[in-house]
Amino acid sequence: MQKFTCTSCSYVYNPFVWEENILPGTSFENLDESWVCPHCGDDKDVFIETPQNIQEISGSTYTDEEVCHIPFYKEQWGVLMVQVGTTDNPHEIEENHFIEYVGVFDGDGEILEIQIQPEDTTLVFENPWIDDYEVRLSCNIHGIWRGIRIKDTLQ
Numbered sequence: 260m261q262k263f264t265c266t267s268c269s270y271v272y273n274p275f276v277w278e279e280n281i282l283p284g285t286s287f288e289n290l291d292e293s294w295v296c297p298h299c300g301d302d303k304d305v306f307i308e309t310p311q312n313i314q315e316i317s318g319s320t321y322t323d324e325e326v327c328h329i330p331f332y333k334e335q336w337g338v339l340m341v342q343v344g345t346t347d348n349p350h351e352i353e354e355n356h357f358i359e360y361v362g363v364f365d366g367d368g369e370i371l372e373i374q375i376q377p378e379d380t381t382l383v384f385e386n387p388w389i390d391d392y393e394v395r396l397s398c399n400i401h402g403i404w405r406g407i408r409i410k411d412t413l414q
C-alpha cells in the first residue's frame with residue numbers, strides 16, 4: 260500500500276503504522292475526507308504519494324519523452340533554478356497529462372520545498388545550501404524523475 264507525504268510538514272502517512280483512531284491497514288484513499296495531517300493539521304489534499312520508484316535514465320542521450328520530464332537545475336544567484344525539459348521540448352500541461360509536482364528533497368527523501376502543479380517550466384526554489392539534495396519531478400502518467408544538475412546557463 261502506498262505511503263503519502265504531507266507537503267506542508269513532511270509527515271508520512273504509512274497505512275501500516277498505527278495512528279490514533281485509524282485502523283492499521285487503512286489506505287490513504289480510504290481515509291475520511293475530513294481527515295487532517297496529525298502533525299500540522301493541514302487538509303488531506305496537500306498530501307502527495309511518497310516517491311517510490313524513481314525513473315532511471317539510461318545512457319547519456321535522452322529521448323524527447325525523457326527530456327521533457329527532467330528537471331534540470333543549477334544554483335544561481337543564491338537560489339535554485341529549475342527548468343523542466345528544454346525550451347524546444349517542454350513538458351505539456353494538459354488536463355490528463357501534467358506535472359504533479361517539482362520538489363527538492365534532502366538525502367533522506369524528506370521534502371525541503373515543493374511546488375504542486377507548476378504552470379511554468381522555469382521554477383525558482385530556495386537554495387538548500389546542502390550537498391546532499393535531489394530535485395524530483397512527478398508526472399501523473401510517466402512517474403517520478405530525478406533532476407540533473409547542469410553547469411551552463413539554462414537554455
Ligand SMILES: [Zn+2]
Pocket residue numbers: 265266267268269270296297298299300301
Ligand atoms: Zn502536515
Ligand SMILES: [Zn+2]
Pocket residue numbers: 328350356357398399400401
Ligand atoms: Zn509526462
